[in-house]
Amino acid sequence: MARDFFIYNTLSHRKELFKPVHPGMVGMYVCGPTVYGDAHLGHARPGITYDVLFRLFRNLGYKVRYVRNITDVGHLENDADAGEDKIAKKARLEQLEPMEVVQTYTLRYHDAMRRLNVLPPSIEPRASGHIIEQIALVKKILDAGYAYESNGSIYFDVAKYDEAHHYGILSGRNLDDTREGTRNLDGQDDKHSPLDFALWKKASPEHIMHWPSPWSEGFPGWHLECSAMSEKYLGEVFDIHGGGMDLMFPHHECELAQNTASRGQGGVHYWMHNNMITIKGQKMGKSLGNFITLDELFTGNNKVLDQAYSPMTIRFFILQAHYRSPLDFSNEALQAAEKGYKRMMQAAKDVRSLPTDGSAPANAEIGGLTDRVYDALCDDLNTPIALSVLFDAVRIVNSVKDKSLKINAADRDTLVSLFTVVLQDVLGLQDETTDSASGKLVDGLIGMIVEERKQAKANRDWATSDRIRDELKALGVQIKDTKDGCEWTIE
Ligand code: ZN
Numbered sequence: 001m002a003r004d005f006f007i008y009n010t011l012s013h014r015k016e017l018f019k020p021v022h023p024g025m026v027g028m029y030v031c032g033p034t035v036y037g038d039a040h041l042g043h044a045r046p047g048i049t050y051d052v053l054f055r056l057f058r059n060l061g062y063k064v065r066y067v068r069n070i071t072d073v074g075h076l077e078n079d080a081d082a083g084e085d086k087i088a089k090k091a092r093l094e095q096l097e098p099m100e101v102v103q104t105y106t107l108r109y110h111d112a113m114r115r116l117n118v119l120p121p122s123i124e125p126r127a128s129g130h131i132i133e134q135i136a137l138v139k140k141i142l143d144a145g146y147a148y149e150s151n152g153s154i155y156f157d158v159a160k161y162d163e164a165h166h167y168g169i170l171s172g173r174n175l176d177d178t179r180e181g182t183r184n185l186d187g188q189d190d191k192h193s194p195l196d197f198a199l200w201k202k203a204s205p206e207h208i209m210h211w212p213s214p215w216s217e218g219f220p221g222w223h224l225e226c227s228a229m230s231e232k233y234l235g236e237v238f239d240i241h242g243g244g245m246d247l248m249f250p251h252h253e254c255e256l257a258q259n260t261a262s263r264g265q266g267g268v269h270y271w272m273h274n275n276m277i278t279i280k281g282q283k284m285g286k287s288l289g290n291f292i293t294l295d296e297l298f299t300g301n302n303k304v305l306d307q308a309y310s311p312m313t314i315r316f317f318i319l320q321a322h323y324r325s326p327l328d329f330s331n332e333a334l335q336a337a338e339k340g341y342k343r344m345m346q347a348a349k350d351v352r353s354l355p356t357d358g359s360a361p362a363n364a365e366i367g368g369l370t371d372r373v374y375d376a377l378c379d380d381l382n383t384p385i386a387l388s389v390l391f392d393a394v395r396i397v398n399s400v401k402d403k404s405l406k407i408n409a410a411d412r413d414t415l416v417s418l419f420t421v422v423l424q425d426v427l428g429l430q431d432e433t434t435d436s437a438s439g440k441l442v443d444g445l446i447g448m449i450v451e452e453r454k455q456a457k458a459n460r461d462w463a464t465s466d467r468i469r470d471e472l473k474a475l476g477v478q479i480k481d482t483k484d485g486c487e488w489t490i491e
Contacts, residue, residue, distance in 0.1 A: 005056075029238065029241050032068040039108055045318055048319065053272075056377055071127050130225060131220065138224070140262040154215055159192075170271060199224055202217070239270060240271075297309050313334060313337055321383075321384060350398075357407065362411065363405075369392065
């Protein structure tokens with residue numbers, strides 16, 4: 001923890017020095033997916049952004065408790081208080097139990113995150129497993145006078161809350177702006193005002209997921225779960241709450257109001273929001289015909305895609321932009337990211353066998369790389385700058401490789417540690433050809449074949465040597481003869 005970390009706080013609209021509630025420990029909560037469909041490109045950015053934050057804090061020496069929830073109840077269509085539950089609707093359409101839908105898509109989400117090398121969080125609570133905590137929270141808010149009952153449902157009284165606190169402080173709105181943007185919806189007759197939001201909803205007869213409560217057989221409002229589960233696992237006051245910018249209003253605004261109404265304080269020191277991914281400048285959406293699941297990206301099986309993109313290419317692409325900047329998806333941008341990623345990985349491979357020269361003086365540029373890369377990461381997670389520093393390291397590795405530069409062993413160790421600790425452990429970028437068991441096998445087998453070709457050449461058996469080269473080429477393995485032997489790369 002020798003290094004200071006600066007974090008942009010959405011609540012204060014400025015970068016602040018990170019000071020944890022408990023020294024040496026970080027508590028972070030991130031809104032996870034509503035599991036009613038396949039994981040898509042929109043899930044990749046928060047998944048990867050908060051994964052790098054989690055990894056960085058651990059690398060800096062903090063003990064981190066990272067809570068990322070699974071929403072499996074209460075998220076109604078159009079993110080409003082009316083309409084069908086997203087999971088129940090999918091269950092009805094596919095004639096499944098709602099929990100079968102939840103299980104299917106939770107597993108697929110986990111699989112996509114694992115392929116993107118996103119570490120599992122410390123705790124992954126489900127909303128449906130925390131109904132008791134949510135009912136207790138509704139009671140607290142009722143007791144504090146910031147909610148009312150209406151026909152078996154409980155609503156948060158936004159106007160009353162706004163008299164004592166500022167509703168809209170997180171998203172930078174005031175009550176009048178919010179009023180203007182509010183549509184009239186079916187079923188809101190129970191509410192005193194269209195601004196109010198549901199804490200507990202009485203279930204209609206056709207609603208399949210419901211639980212008993214003091215007010216009605218019903219289900220919790222969508223915003224309630226995150227207030228209840230973050231308090232349960234991280235305490236009344238904790239460090240970081242993250243999520244996509246699209247969740248800032250109403251979801252996080254309502255969460256903040258619920259926290260304040262029940263505990264007398266917002267409870268979150270730093271609110272963090274990642275920007276969205278657009279596709280050729282447009283928002284991604286099923287109705288726009290540009291919806292891409294992560295599986296389709298990995299296989300190339302979508303008409304929007306020119307080719308398949310590997311999980312690490314996608315991870316690299318996302319890290320090339322700062323998390324608060326918009327990021328536009330296109331085949332060209334992904335192909336450029338793929339090239340950059342491969343160049344980086346080649347250097348990460350080459351660095352281990354770089355020759356050293358005991359007489360070479362300490363290289364000042366190499367000496368400064370570690371501080372530069374951590375300065376970038378600790379400046380509100382500036383991953384694009386961190387990657388550009390690593391590309392400086394790539395250039396140095398290539399100069400040593402082509403013998404235009406000599407370095408000593410200590411400098412090589414610094415380079416090795418940049419590629420292993422920063423690139424692999426903190427940024428989570430792995431070499432896809434060697435980091436899996438099958439990748440290691442492929443590497444070993446190609447190495448053996450290349451060795452056979454070397455023997456053939458030594459025996460002046462040019463026919464065999466050329467045949468091996470051509471057959472490997474047909475499989476996508478490029479062999480390049482060099483002065484010292486040969487190198488190979490997988491295209
Ligand atoms: Zn949430």
